[in-house]
Amino acid sequence: MDKPFEDHGLFSWCELMTKDFDSSMAFYNKVLGWTLREVPGRNNSRYALVMNENSSEPFAGLLTMPEQLEKSGAPSFWQAYVTVENVDQTLATALEHGADTVLPPMDIERIGRIAAFRDPQGAVMSVITYQRDNK
Known part of the structure; x- marks a missing residue:
């Protein structure tokens, strides 16, 4: 996995x-x-x-x-995370395409970096880049 x-x-x-x-x-x-x-x-x-x-x-x-x-x-509520190469870049791209920020990028100790956005249809998506040394 x-x-x-x-x-x-x-x-x-x-x-x-x-x-x-x-x-x-x-x-x-x-x-x-x-x-x-x-x-x-x-x-x-x-x-x-x-x-x-x-x-x-x-x-x-x-x-x-x-x-x-x-x-x-x-x-x-249940929240799902999608792995991305770069949280900040992914959020910026989402915003360019009509999303709104729900949670600005933030670091989670020992885990990685996360953010969340609401897409133009209203669905919320959380994204994460994991620390490489965490696995």
């Missing part, structure tokens, strides 16, 4: 931003049989890695919704 973390344009990660972390963990464990392993989160958030019964490698994450987003009235 290394290719999604390297190849430009491939979906590589999903995260659930949830208002009720414990209930979400219990729900997905019961419904899909996922194993969820809580790890240290960032900025006082809670985070869990998601694995299925056939793999010990995580394929997704759950995190507590950031306060700013929760205050906006956003519901809990």
